[in-house]
Amino acid sequence: MNTQLQISHVRNVLIRLEETIIFALIERTQFLQNPPIYEPRRFGDVLEEESLVGFMLLECERSHAKVRRYASPDELPFFAGLPEPILPPLHLVDNPLHANTININSAIRATYEQEIVPHICREGDDDQYGSAAVCDVACLQALSKRIHYGKFVAESKFREAPERLLPAMNEQDSDSLMAAITNQIEEQVLQRVEAKARLYTQELASASTSPTVAPETIVDIYRSWIIPMNKQVQVEYLLQRNAESA
């Protein structure tokens, strides 16, 4: 029984995803920024006009699509035109979502490559292109899952108090929805992420093998990008949910 899609489990899933994201970011910081891996066509035309990271992400999504990763409502691909699943359809007992066409992965990818990598990794090129790109794929997939979980968060907030959200939904008023979904939990998330990041980077720093990322840097990523993009998904979900049920 897959409990990850149940609304009652939203909070636990989000908390557990913090480890996944922090571990993935720490792993990426082993390597320098390595700008060439983000340049389309840098390695010639063999990578389907993509950068090395884009190509490895595309190849990963192709293989995961075959085993129906994107049949699950909490998984969204970065690329279109992926292969059909070769496994029979999943029986999703409880998909609680009422609208699910929102996919902001192109914005997530641009933010990750242009903002997050330069923020967490030291400048320079260490020739570890493949290893860095493997880490990038893991980071992008974890960030995408966390940010798009906003759909489940929004559905949960709607079920708790539909009357509080329906007026703004009916008027398709994004600003009011953004105000209505904003709550103090954000500050708790940031505090918890900072405590975890401090813990998980502590041993790395003391082992003094290589410089690691500062806990504050990981908190920045939550504050500046993950939480805002998650809220954007929540608002878009509520706008779409209403249109659907109208």
Added chain:
Amino acid sequence: MNTQLQISHVRNVLIRLEETIIFALIERTQFLQNPPIYEPRRFGDVLEEESLVGFMLLECERSHAKVRRYASPDELPFFAGLPEPILPPLHLVDNPLHANTININSAIRATYEQEIVPHICREGDDDQYGSAAVCDVACLQALSKRIHYGKFVAESKFREAPERLLPAMNEQDSDSLMAAITNQIEEQVLQRVEAKARLYTQELASASTSPTVAPETIVDIYRSWIIPMNKQVQVEYLLQRNAESA
């Protein structure tokens, strides 16, 4: 400049791989054992006679082979018959290895599926097959890299004191080589892994979202499987190195 292949960096690489392995194992323990994902043909014939995990590992290796992952002397594939690289060859300035045909990945995979997963994950089936299999691929690749790093460790030990190892190498005497490469560093590794595992599982335990793995369990994996298999690679490397230079 890729320093990861330099003999002077062997110790740092091994220490840093501890984080990668511990993170990967912790990620896997989110999910139950899920025995069906290890059964060949469980999902019909579409997965090329493989289990779900085997198929996802194979697909991952196919895409990584295209971007020449296995051209690097510290990366060994689990599968044969992978595609040729589509990128031009790497210029490996400093490959310090003198022999590199040793590949014990089939033993690593069997050990991981039959011993390590039942050791770290709770029994049962949570339907999270895809997510668990993605973690398995990350664990298998990290374990393979760590265990096959024995080649670099053995090369380092040889360069430090060739006269100490040459007699047993000349006589192809595995038992003497095993005795000669064994040192007190193993106990230090276990202590460091225990400290790290204790740190990294601490927050997870206190967050009480889901039960996590005990630090001792991760130490067991190092003691029972990673270190012995790494030493096996060291011995095989020295046997092969001698034959090559003879």
